[in-house]
Amino acid sequence: MNDEYEKIGILLSNMTNELVSSRVRVRAIVELLGEKGLITREEYEDRFKKVFERDAISYRNDLLKEFKIDE
Numbered sequence: 001m002n003d004e005y006e007k008i009g010i011l012l013s014n015m016t017n018e019l020v021s022s023r024v025r026v027r028a029i030v031e032l033l034g035e036k037g038l039i040t041r042e043e044y045e046d047r048f049k050k051v052f053e054r055d056a057i058s059y060r061n062d063l064l065k066e067f068k069i070d071e
Contacts, residue, residue, distance in 0.1 A: 033039045 030039070030041075030044050034041065034044075
């Protein structure tokens with residue numbers, strides 16, 4: 001039983017690290033593009049909404065399949 005909890009803990013830790021890393025990378029790109037005058041915050045937010053609506057469910061499903069814990 002402890003082995004299963006340890007696996008879940010490692011999984012959650014890895015997922016958290018990936019989420020944080022992804023958010024930081026996106027924020028850095030958005031800031032850089034904004035500083036260079038290539039996009040505005042509004043343009044980014046509009047595009048984010050479009051892409052989220054288009055891709056979020058399939059990305060979520062792919063992640064859930066990848067991190068599925070064996071029973």
